[in-house]
Amino acid sequence: MFSARIAENFTSPTHGGELADPHIVLENKDPVCGDQIRISIAVDDGSITQVRFRAWGCATSLATANILCVWMEGKQLTDCVAATPEELAEQFGTLTPEQRHCHEIAVNLVAQLQPESVA
Amino acid sequence: MSNLSGYFDYNATTPLSDAVKAAMVDAMEQFENPSAAYAAPDGVKTLMAQARADVAALIGADPEQIVFTSGATESNNWVLRSILECQDRSGAFVTSAIEHDATLASGKMICDQQGRDLRIVSPDSEGIVPASAIEQACQGDVSLVSLMLTNNETGAIQPVREVSGIARQTNAFFHVDAVQAAGKLSVDVSSLCCDSLSLSAHKFHGPKGVGALYIKNPDALTPMIVGGGQEAGLRAGTENIVGIAGMGAAAAEARARLADRTVHVHALRTALLSELHTRNLSFQVNGPSDQAQTALCTLNLSFPGIRAESLVARLGLVDGIKVSLGSACSTNKHSRHSHVLQAMGLDEARLVGSMRISFGRYTTRGDITRLAAALEDGLGVFQRLAAAE
Numbered sequence: 456m457f458s459a460r461i462a463e464n465f466t467s468p469t470h471g472g473e474l475a476d477p478h479i480v481l482e483n484k485d486p487v488c489g490d491q492i493r494i495s496i497a498v499d500d501g502s503i504t505q506v507r508f509r510a511w512g513c514a515t516s517l518a519t520a521n522i523l524c525v526w527m528e529g530k531q532l533t534d535c536v537a538a539t540p541e542e543l544a545e546q547f548g549t550l551t552p553e554q555r556h557c558h559e560i561a562v563n564l565v566a567q568l569q570p571e572s573v574a
Numbered sequence: 575m576s577n578l579s580g581y582f583d584y585n586a587t588t589p590l591s592d593a594v595k596a597a598m599v600d601a602m603e604q605f606e607n608p609s610a611a612y613a614a615p616d617g618v619k620t621l622m623a624q625a626r627a628d629v630a631a632l633i634g635a636d637p638e639q640i641v642f643t644s645g646a647t648e649s650n651n652w653v654l655r656s657i658l659e660c661q662d663r664s665g666a667f668v669t670s671a672i673e674h675d676a677t678l679a680s681g682k683m684i685c686d687q688q689g690r691d692l693r694i695v696s697p698d699s700e701g702i703v704p705a706s707a708i709e710q711a712c713q714g715d716v717s718l719v720s721l722m723l724t725n726n727e728t729g730a731i732q733p734v735r736e737v738s739g740i741a742r743q744t745n746a747f748f749h750v751d752a753v754q755a756a757g758k759l760s761v762d763v764s765s766l767c768c769d770s771l772s773l774s775a776h777k778f779h780g781p782k783g784v785g786a787l788y789i790k791n792p793d794a795l796t797p798m799i800v801g802g803g804q805e806a807g808l809r810a811g812t813e814n815i816v817g818i819a820g821m822g823a824a825a826a827e828a829r830a831r832l833a834d835r836t837v838h839v840h841a842l843r844t845a846l847l848s849e850l851h852t853r854n855l856s857f858q859v860n861g862p863s864d865q866a867q868t869a870l871c872t873l874n875l876s877f878p879g880i881r882a883e884s885l886v887a888r889l890g891l892v893d894g895i896k897v898s899l900g901s902a903c904s905t906n907k908h909s910r911h912s913h914v915l916q917a918m919g920l921d922e923a924r925l926v927g928s929m930r931i932s933f934g935r936y937t938t939r940g941d942i943t944r945l946a947a948a949l950e951d952g953l954g955v956f957q958r959l960a961a962a963e
Contacts, residue, residue, distance in 0.1 A: 457887070465884075466891050471959045489926065490881075491960075511879075511960040514887035 460548045461518040468517065470524035472507040481564045485556055490516040492560055494524065503527050503535065515554040522546050523561050536568045579941050580895040584934030585726050585754060585872055591779040591935070594823045598781065601819035608813050609802060618815055625822025632825040633752070633771060634762035635788050641805045642818050643798070645785035646753040647676040649772030650720070652787060652798040653749045657718045658684050660796040665715035665746065666691035670703040670732070671917035672725050677751055678913075681720070700862045701730035701918050708733075709740045716746040723755040723766075727914040727930055728861035729872025731759070738767035747794065753777055753785075757828035758835070758869055763788055770795070775817070779935065780824030784817030835935065839871040842933040842942055846873065849946035855953060860915055860928055871934060876920070876927040877953060879960070885952045886929055893948040898930040 457465065477495035484491045490512030497505040506524040510517050526546050527535055540562045544550075547558055578589060590598075604618040614620075626637040643649045654677065658667060667681055671694050678694075685692035693711040697703045703721065712719065719741040723734050734750055741748035750768040755761050757778025763771055774785040789795055792806055801810025828835075850857055860874040877885065882899060889895040911925045920928070931945070 457891070462891055466888065468959070473961070489922075509960060511956075512881055513883045517884060517959060 456551075457514065457518075458548050458550075460522070461515055461550075461554070464518035464521040464525075465514045468508075468521040470507050470521050470528070471509070473509055474505060474507050479568070481567045483560050483563045483567075485512075485516075485560055488513070488556060490557070490560060492516065492520045492564060494520070494527075494564060496527065498532055501532050503530050503532055513554075513557070515550065515557045516560065519547050519557040519561055523564065532568065533570055535565060536570055538565055578936045579938070579944065580893065582895065582897045582931045582933065582937070582941075582945060584937070585777075585930065585932035586898060587776045587782065588779045588934055589936070590781060590820070591824065591827060593827050594779055594781070594820045597823035598816050598820040601816045604815055604819075608815065609804060621815065621819055621822075622813065625818045625825075628822040628826040628829075629773075629786050630788075632756060632761070632829050633773070633788055634764055638806070639763075639788050639790060639792065641787045641789060641792070641798075641808050642813065642821070643772075643785050643787050643809060644783055644814075645776075646674075646751060646772040646774040648798070649770075649785055649787035650674070650676040650749070650751055651680045653747075653770050653772070653795065654680050654684055654718065654720070656795040656798075657747045657749075658688070658690065661717075663717035663747075664690070665717035666693050666711075667718045667720070668693045668695065668708065668711045668716055668746070669720045670694065670708075670722070671696045672701065672703065672727075672730075672914045673720065673722055674726060674751060674753070677720050677722070696917050697730070697914075699919050700867075701725055701728040701860070701914065702862060702867060703732055705733040705736035705740065708737050712740050712744045712746065716741075716744045718749065719744075719746045720749040720751065722751040722753075723761065723771075724752070724759065724869045724872075725861075725914060726754045727872075727912055728874045728918075729754075729869035730862050731755075731867050731869060734766050734768065742767070754869065754872075757825065757832075758871055760832060763790070775821035775824050778824050778828040781817050781820040784814055784821045786821070831935075836870070838935070839933050839937075840865075842937055842939070843870045843873055845939060845942045846931070846946060849942060850875075850949070853946060853950045855946075855950055858924060860918070860920065860924070871932055873931045873933075874915075875929055875931065876924040877929075877949075878923060878927055880927050880953060880956050882927050882929045884956055885949070888952045888955065889945075889948055892952075893944070895945055895948050897945075898932070899928075 474495040478498045479496040481494040493509040506528045508520040510520045608618045630637045630640045695707045748769045750771040756773040771788040776782040798809045858876045862868045886899045
């Protein structure tokens with residue numbers, strides 16, 4: 456039902472929470488299932504230094520939110536902006552058809568990032 | 575018996591009891607064909623007769639009124655097909671919105687194919703289908719009325735006895751799906767006044783793949799399978815001897831333990847509700863407020879602000895606890911909520927926050943504390959993760 460990667464990130468999320476003073480906030484809500492993810496991001500000189508998430512949703516949704524945070528942290532903002540849906544899919548591993556909407560939520564979140572997101 | 579300490583899904587299925595296993599192992603030595611002419615006092619015919627008598631006794635029927643099937647899904651399908659497809663009856667099919675798909679899906683398919691009038695009656699907000707609503711749906715020509723005795727998701731006991739009178743007044747055939755009641759509640763076909771009643775062995779510690787159909791008047795149904803004349807010509811095919819032996823043993827055991835079981839599950843239910851209150855957990859019970867109208871082994875709960883799918887997954891992955899999900903994960907295009915809870919009119923938050931906990935013979939008081947602690951822990955985790963919402 457859950458891959459080891461999804462299970463681990465769901466049961467032991469490392470990036471849950473919210474930054475007190477984020478530079479960027481990304482939010483997405485799936486219109487059908489209602490899953491909601493909010494990601495707060497701190498950026499220093501074009502580099503993403505810290506990422507945290509809040510989420511309400513299914514197990515896979517929570518797991519992918521954590522994976523997304525881990526993936527973003529330490530990257531250049533421009534690299535995240537340039538990431539393709541396929542690159543994000545690789546982070547999540549194999550998802551069942553019922554879980555694939557979580558990939559779409561992640562793609563929608565990353566699509567909100569702009570190079571000029573941080574002044 | 576394997577470790578069952580985290581198992582809270584007895585409405586889905588139950589483990590074989592030791593007595594059932596022993597009966598099935600013994601039956602494996604019975605290789606002869608029950609249709610063969612030779613007879614032995616301890617042979618396969620005796621085994622089948624005993625099993626049939628034990629199943630009949632569980633529901634207050636005569637052995638001649640019991641036909642072994644592969645389970646309640648087959649039994650339900652058989653009744654629907656026999657009454658609606660094979661007989662000269664053109665009236666409506668009346669059933670409820672909370673039936674198992676073995677009734678609802680097959681009924682919809684048959685009625686769609688025939689252009690037959692299908693009347694689906696909704697339950698009230700506590701999951702009970704009012705007899706008055708069935709009566710209203712039974713106006714005019716009605717061929718078949720089918721109602722479950724106990725709902726699998728909420729435990730709501732349906733007014734089957736009252737509905738039997740309504741069906742009789744309309745000259746409709748009256749079928750009862752008793753799969754969640756047999757072996758759990760006292761079931762008496764004479765008292766229920768039904769024409770047929772279905773049950774599955776694996777719901778009361780018998781094997782999977784075997785069940786039965788009670789038929790008040792066996793001439794009332796056309797055969798399910800035609801062939802060698804087994805099961806009084808109603809369901810041909812060499813019998814599943816091992817399964818039938820297991821079902822018979824399970825029925826005898828369930829009947830003997832019924833009073834103890836009732837006390838046991840009542841205590842477990844009371845204990846869990848008490849523990850949840852003590853831990854100040856916020857929840858709602860989906861189902862009848864009156865315990866007298868509830869199969870007490872079933873407790874359907876909604877936790878506000880929580881997606882139960884996550885909670886159920888966490889219980890399984892972190893705590894090794896197995897409960898059933900009311901609403902499964904959604905795909906991109908379709909939300910998949912419980913049709914039972916939807917029919918009761920529950921709002922979206924309550925639907926997605928729902929789970930079914932069902933107790934049984936091997937559930938202990940310690941299991942209840944373990945479940946309550948795991949729920950408290952999981953709810954805390956998800957509330958913190960969603961704190962900004």
